[in-house]
Amino acid sequence: xxxxETLKAEKLKIHDWREKESTRDAVKKEIRDFLWAxxxxxxxxxxxxxxxxxxxxxxxxxIHYAYPRLPxxxxxxxxx
Numbered sequence: 328x329x330x331x332e333t334l335k336a337e338k339l340k341i342h343d344w345r346e347k348e349s350t351r352d353a354v355k356k357e358i359r360d361f362l363w364a365x366x367x368x369x370x371x372x373x374x375x376x377x378x379x380x381x382x383x384x385x386x387x388x389x390i391h392y393a394y395p396r397l398p399x400x401x402x403x404x405x406x407x
Contacts, residue, residue, distance in 0.1 A: 329367065330357070330386075331390075333357065334354060334357060334358075334390065334394075335397060337357075338353055339390075339394050339397055340397060345391055345395060354390060355384075355387045358383050358386045358387055359380070359383040362379050362382055362386070
């Protein structure tokens with residue numbers, strides 16, 4: 328939930344974020360950094376670099392699908 332809130336507060340607010348390569352890359356980096364961080368990430372050594380990369384891609388694909396804009400049309404969220 329913390330990751331999603333961070334993304335919603337920053338990068339997903341950018342108009343047409345999915346159309347801008349730099350913003351897409353920034354979203355993916357935020358996800359990977361979160362999954363890799365000691366405090367918030369996946370347990371090491373249970374998850375290798377390639378595991379974290381795969382999980383990053385899966386989370387990114389979901390965010391890309393579910394949040395074409397804010398609020399998410401998929402989840403019926405209310406505008407902030």
